[in-house]
Amino acid sequence: MKRTPVDSSNLASVGYDATNQTLEIEFQNRSIYQYFEVPEDMYNELMQADSHGSYFNGYIRGAFMYRKVSR
Structure with missing residues (x-):
């Protein structure tokens, strides 16, 4: 999946x-x-x-099923 780099202290890229x-x-x-x-x-x-990390932590982390795919 192609990911786009983001300016965040927590996230590097998002696809x-x-x-x-x-x-x-x-x-x-x-x-x-x-x-x-x-x-x-x-x-x-x-x-x-404005803050990708804050949005992720507030709305996505813990709200959706996930799997680790690397590292």
Whole structure:
């Protein structure tokens, strides 16, 4: 999945597959996780948030099924 770099102390890059509603997050420690059944509007809000890390922690972490895919 293609990810876009973000300016964040916690997140390094973010990708999204709209067909499968899968959000992929690469963290600054280089670990990569996929979050499932994430609505596209939440991805858009994450990308437009003043703080990507705060949005992730407030709305995505703990709210969706996920799996670690790397590191």
